[in-house]
Amino acid sequence: MPEWITGKEVESKDIEKSLKAITEEVCFKCEEHSDKCSIAKAAADIKAMEE
Numbered sequence: 809m810p811e812w813i814t815g816k817e818v819e820s821k822d823i824e825k826s827l828k829a830i831t832e833e834v835c836f837k838c839e840e841h842s843d844k845c846s847i848a849k850a851a852a853d854i855k856a857m858e859e
Contacts, residue, residue, distance in 0.1 A: 810857040818857060826854050 809817045830851045841848060 812857070820858065823857055825856055827851060
């Protein structure tokens with residue numbers, strides 16, 4: 809089971825739930841995406857836990 813930065817174990821379903829919340833509820837839906845976007849960075853960190 810993947811671990812978050814704090815060492816907490818996280819199930820795959822929790823990772824999926826977090827990614828869904830980021831893309832559907834948190835994202836500002838900008839016309840152009842930037843690598844400086846803190847929301848995109850958080851999503852990438854969470855997505856990396858699946859690997």
